[in-house]
Amino acid sequence: MTIYIKELRQAFKSLCIWKASIAFMMLVCILLFPEMKGEMDSVSDMFANMGGFSAAFGMDKLSFGELMGFYGIECGNILGIGGGFFAALAGISVLANEEKERTAEFLLTHPVSRFSVITQKLLSVLTQIIVLNLVVVGVSLISAAAIGENFEMKEFILMHFAFLLMQLEISCICFGISAFIKRGSIGIGLGLALALYFMNIVCNISEQAEFPALYAASIAR
Amino acid sequence: MSIIETKKLTKYYGKSRGIINLDLSVSEGEFFGFIGPNGAGKSTTIRTLLGLIYPTSGEARIFGKDIIRDKAEILSDIGYMPSEATFYNGIKVKEIISLSAKIRKADCSAEADRLCERLALDKEKRVDELSLGNRKKVSIVCALQHKPRLCILDEPTSGLDPLMQKEFFDILKERHSGGATIFLSSHVLSEIQKNCSRAAIIKDGRLIALDSVENLSKTSAKRVTLHGVTEIPGSFSARSVEINGDSVSFLYSGGIKNLLNSASALPIYDMTITEPTLDEIFMHYYEKGGEN
Numbered sequence: 001m002t003i004y005i006k007e008l009r010q011a012f013k014s015l016c017i018w019k020a021s022i023a024f025m026m027l028v029c030i031l032l033f034p035e036m037k038g039e040m041d042s043v044s045d046m047f048a049n050m051g052g053f054s055a056a057f058g059m060d061k062l063s064f065g066e067l068m069g070f071y072g073i074e075c076g077n078i079l080g081i082g083g084g085f086f087a088a089l090a091g092i093s094v095l096a097n098e099e100k101e102r103t104a105e106f107l108l109t110h111p112v113s114r115f116s117v118i119t120q121k122l123l124s125v126l127t128q129i130i131v132l133n134l135v136v137v138g139v140s141l142i143s144a145a146a147i148g149e150n151f152e153m154k155e156f157i158l159m160h161f162a163f164l165l166m167q168l169e170i171s172c173i174c175f176g177i178s179a180f181i182k183r184g185s186i187g188i189g190l191g192l193a194l195a196l197y198f199m200n201i202v203c204n205i206s207e208q209a210e211f212p213a214l215y216a217a218s219i220a221r
Numbered sequence: 222m223s224i225i226e227t228k229k230l231t232k233y234y235g236k237s238r239g240i241i242n243l244d245l246s247v248s249e250g251e252f253f254g255f256i257g258p259n260g261a262g263k264s265t266t267i268r269t270l271l272g273l274i275y276p277t278s279g280e281a282r283i284f285g286k287d288i289i290r291d292k293a294e295i296l297s298d299i300g301y302m303p304s305e306a307t308f309y310n311g312i313k314v315k316e317i318i319s320l321s322a323k324i325r326k327a328d329c330s331a332e333a334d335r336l337c338e339r340l341a342l343d344k345e346k347r348v349d350e351l352s353l354g355n356r357k358k359v360s361i362v363c364a365l366q367h368k369p370r371l372c373i374l375d376e377p378t379s380g381l382d383p384l385m386q387k388e389f390f391d392i393l394k395e396r397h398s399g400g401a402t403i404f405l406s407s408h409v410l411s412e413i414q415k416n417c418s419r420a421a422i423i424k425d426g427r428l429i430a431l432d433s434v435e436n437l438s439k440t441s442a443k444r445v446t447l448h449g450v451t452e453i454p455g456s457f458s459a460r461s462v463e464i465n466g467d468s469v470s471f472l473y474s475g476g477i478k479n480l481l482n483s484a485s486a487l488p489i490y491d492m493t494i495t496e497p498t499l500d501e502i503f504m505h506y507y508e509k510g511g512e513n
Binding site for chain 2: 002003006010101102103104105106107108109110111112113
C-alpha cells in the first residue's frame with residue numbers, strides 16, 4: 001500500500017487542479033442554464049436541425065431546453081474532454097515517469113515485486129479518476145440545486161457512469177502503452193485522448209462509422 | 222560462505238556488450254572492491270545482481286539464493302546506493318527516507334536520524350533542490366538505514382567532499398566490523414586500496430583479475446626510479462615511463478639482475494625500487510590487454 005499512497009500524494013496537486021478546473025467550468029455552465037433556458041425554447045429546434053453539426057455534438061438526441069439535455073451537451077463535452085485528458089495523462093505518466101526521472105532504480109531495488117508496483121500504481125490512477133468524477137458529480141448536483149432545477153436522476157447517473165467507464169478505459173489503455181515507451185509519453189497520451197474524441201464526433205455524424213472504444217461516450221449522448 | 226556468487230554471468234544489451242562470462246565470488250564479511258573504468262560493466266554487473274535487468278546467460282546467487290527467483294527476499298537484506306542519486310520531484314528528504322523504510326516494512330527512523338546527523342543532511346529540504354553531494358547523502362541513508370547484511374555501493378563517493386568521504390568510509394567500516402559485507406564499485410583506486418581487503422578488476426565486460434588487494438599490488442612489476450640518467454637503459458621492457466629533470470621512472474617487470482647489470486653501466490647516483498600503486502597496476506592491466 002505504500003506505493004499506492006505515495007502515488008496519490010504525488011498526484012494530489014495535479015488532481016486538485018484538474019478537479020477544480022473541470023468542476024468550475026461545469027458549474028459556470030449550469031449557472032448559465034436559467035439564463036439560456038428562456039431563449040433556448042426558441043432556438044432549440046434550430047440547434048437540433050443543423051444536420052451534421054448537431055449530430056457531432058449529440059444535439060440531435062438531446063434537447064437544449066431541458067437541464068438534462070443542456071447538461072448532457074455542454075457539461076458532457078467538458079467532462080468528456082477534460083476527464084479524458086486527465087485519464088490519459090494519469091495513465092500514461094505513472095509508469096513512464098519512473099523511467100523518465102530515473103527513479104525506477106530507487107524503487108525497484110527495494111524488496112517489492114514488479115507485479116505489486118504495477119498493481120499499486122494502476123490502482124492509484126483508477127482511484128484518482130473515481131475521485132475526479134465524484135467531485136464533478138457533487139459540484140453538478142450542488143449547482144443544479146442552486147439554480148432550483150433537478151436532474152433526471154436515472155439519466156444523470158447513467159451518463160456519469162458512462163463517462164467514468166470511458167475514462168477508466170482510456171487510462172488503462174494509456175497505462176498499457178506506457179509500459180512499452182520510453183519518451184514522448186505525454187504526447188501519446190494526449191494524442192490518444194484527442195483522437196478518441198474526434199472519432200466520437202465522426203461516430204456521431206456517420207451511421208456507418210463504428211468504433212467499439214467509443215461506446216461509452218456514445219451512450220451518454 | 223559466498224555471499225555473492227556468479228557463474229558465467231553474461232549480459233548483452235541487444236548486440237552491445239554488457240558483461241561476459243563473469244565469475245565472481247564474494248565471501249561473507251568481506252570489504253570487496255570492484256574496479257573498472259567507465260563502461261567496463263561495473264554497473265551492469267550490479268544491476269544484474271539486483272534483478273533490475275535480467276542476465277542473457279549464466280547465473281548468480283546472493284545469500285545462496287537465486288537472483289531472479291528469490292529477488293524480493295534478497296533485496297530486503299541489501300542496501301544499494303546507485304551511482305546516480307535521483308528521487309521523486311517535490312518530495313522532502315525525510316519523506317524519501319521514510320518511503321524507503323516503509324517499502325521495506327522496517328522502522329528505522331532512529332538509525333536514519335543518526336545517519337543524517339553524521340552526514341550533516343538537512344531532512345526538511347526538498348530532494349530536487351539538493352546538490353549532487355547532498356542527493357548522494359540521501360542515497361547513503363536509504364541504503365544503510367535498515368542495517369543490511371550486504372551493502373552494494375556503485376561509485377558512492379563521487380560528488381561527496383573529502384570530509385564527507387571520510388565520514389562515509391568511517392560509517393562503512395563500522396558496518397563492516399558489525400558483520401556486514403561491503404561491495405564497493407569504484408574507479409577511484411586509492412579508496413579501494415585503502416579500504417578493501419579483496420578486489421576484482423573488470424575490463425571490457427570481462428573479469429581480468431580477482432585477488433586480495435595486497436596480492437594485486439604485488440605483481441612482478443616494480444616502479445623503478447633512476448637518478449642521473451634521462452633514458453631507459455638497455456633493451457628491457459619498460460612501461461609508463463616518466464622523465465623528470467635528471468631522473469627517469471618506469472614500471473619494470475623483468476629479472477632484477479638484468480636491471481642491476483644494465484643500471485651499473487650507467488652514470489646513476491641514486492636508485493629506488495618500490496611496489497607500484499594500485500593505480501599503476503590498474504593502468505598495467507589496461508595497457509597490456511588483460512593478460513598476466
